[in-house]
Amino acid sequence: MKMRQGQSHYNLRLMLQRRGSSQEEMAAAIGRCVMYVSHRMTDQKPWTTDDIYAIRNFVNSLADPGEPELVPLERLHEFFPSRTHIPQKQNARKGA
DSSP, X not given: OXXXXXXXXXXXXXXHHHTTOOHHHHXXXXXXXXXXXXXXXXXXXXXXXXXXXXXXXXHHHTSOTTOOOSSOGGGHHHHSOOOOOOOOOOOSOTTO
């Protein structure tokens, strides 16, 4: 899955939708309120490491019997991308 520009949790939203689940169900499963999850899905607040692993466990529980993990550890970054942005260098000099 490729992440769409400007939608940092697109893959997570898509996985929930494809599996017939919702942010509300995910919030209940990880013991958080819907507003808490909403703020993190829209990058207003960061996820905790505990949240990330709880969500991974919840999403993996949506897999059909015998199906591989939906969110394997090596693909965790596709569902929880870094919020760190490296500024681009400016090529043009000031006043030039």
